[in-house]
Amino acid sequence: MSKIRFRPVAAISGIAAAVALSTSLSAQASQLWKFQINVNAGDEQFKIAEEWAKNVAEKSDGEIEIELLPSSSIVGNNETLDAVGAGILQGHITDPSYFAGKNPAFAVYGNMVGAWSDPYQFLDYMRNYGGEERYNALVEPYNVHLIRAGAMIPEALITKRKIETMEDFKGLKIRAPEGMVSNIFQLAGAAPVNLPTSEVYTALEKGVIDAADYTVFATNYTQGYHKYAPAAAYPGFHSMPMMGISLNKDIWESLSAEDQKMLEDSVDEFVDALYNQLTEADQEQVKIAKENGVTISTLSPEELKKFRSAAQQEWNNWREKTPAAKDAVESITAYLKQNDLL
Template sequence: MSRIALKTLTAAVLGAMALNAQAAEYEWTFQTSETSGEPQFEIKKAWADEVEEKSDGRIQIEILPVNAVVQANQTLQAVRSGILQGHLTDPSYFTGQNPAFGMLGNLVGAWGDPNEFLGFMREGGGEELYNELVEPYGLHLIGAAATGLEALPSKRPIRTVDDLKGLKLRAPEGMVYNIFEKAGATPVNLPGSEVYTALEKGVIDAADYTVFATNYEQGLYEFAPYPNYPGFHSLPMVAVSLNKDIWDSLPDDLKSMLESTVDDMADEMVAKLKELDQEAVEEVRQDPDIEIIDMSDEERAKFRNIAKEEWAIWAEKNEMTQKVYDAAVAYLKENNLM
């Protein structure tokens, strides 16, 4: 081997060793609230790849599906204790810790589009409020993302708020459960993993469960052929959070990079899920056995008025819930969304 070739090989080996050394600088495990293979899960994995690339290998993040290390409602404690370094999840899971998690995680009936919610988080004080809430638990919010407006697959048509009366509806505990109950439905608290079987066996009539395309892909419309789209109720937040001690120890350049990549991921999630929804809608419209229902503006307003009553009740729970209520209502009014 020539001296030049040897120098080239040596430089390549040393470069690889340096990259590997950098890759080990920060190695984190984040758990999500989706199963592997769901569109949101794949988008989150792509975010981890982008972080590794933009940090020149200094940060490596392993993305795990729901329940891989702990249950979905236990990731707050797991990140605080260091079992996980971070999570990408719906804060509503932690409503039992503080009802403000439920209000920020899913202010039911508030948002007509995920970009409205992201605007509140980025420009209306939402992210600052979330960190005021979560930092005492030992976490720091890097940034907020959001799914699309959730669809509502149902065994019977829901054209009006009155059609919710007596409907056995899967809904998670907390604000969304209470609001559907106020609207006359009979909420049933079931994990998302049981929705398909519960619809199939008639345990429930309808389900507050994820976006149109995912419902379609999972076959829910076989048993619930009256989906509402666009949805009128739930728009869950995705909180991308890191252990606060780790965050505080990071150099400013990595903090800025993480924040910008989370914003990019959030925009990508909104666009991609909307695209998938629209593709699924076009397919479903070819099936005469499925009817897509778009609730009228008048009926949406009725539902929001019911929801607003519940927001005000939750606002009184503690100082933080009042802050969330005041900030969200102010943002909605300032932007002619309420």
């Protein structure tokens, strides 16, 4: 994991003053917006986001152009919220968990571990059950407006043995980062091990770990982890980061209702394209993996309920951190219960 870099607020303010002109763009004039995304330029997510930027230019007849910048191009990933609010960037595409130091509610929205097994569960909550309104209440004091919420696909688990029930977690030595992920696996009966991602392959080879929370199936398989972990929990169910597509609030409010609607629709199309392309890549690799003897299994809906029930103890710890985190946890939990997911 790369080291998080901090810049003094005064430095951000100084940069903001130098670029203040860019944040006072007229809604009627042609606009160039710099959007920083929290992935590298070669990543599939970056390429799909570039297509979204082109789509916005086409839909606006060239009146809005978006320059997409890879991770840490202008500021660190944990600084983009302040940078967008100050006008250093006009927007960002990112996981809100980077801002958990400002308010733990960002971590809850960013990835309430164990809550979601499908992106469209989360998007239904955000779009139709008040999630986006709650999230905007969190970010608008920073002069940032969430255009629409997006989500990555759930991460798979690479493992040496099948995972089909909660019993299968008992004693499982699983690589997991410290914090919510590690705590929830422990509540499920596993034995979490904190290791950097660079050591996962060797740790599997030497038996230091039996399984790993790493990333999506396609990446896991193409990097060869199946050699020492010939099973996988897929589709995943434990970790599914939010992808927030946000704009400077002053700019958002300067736009016509028609342009605001165009941006919301364009983000929905972007989110659908991301889901379809990442899922297709996963399924292609699942097919190859099965042909090469990898065992694919996952938790049934009833077992998923048990996993969420175990996770609730950790969710409740986050619930107590701030009023916004309490609202986030309670509203998500209510959604899960209402939709027979908990």
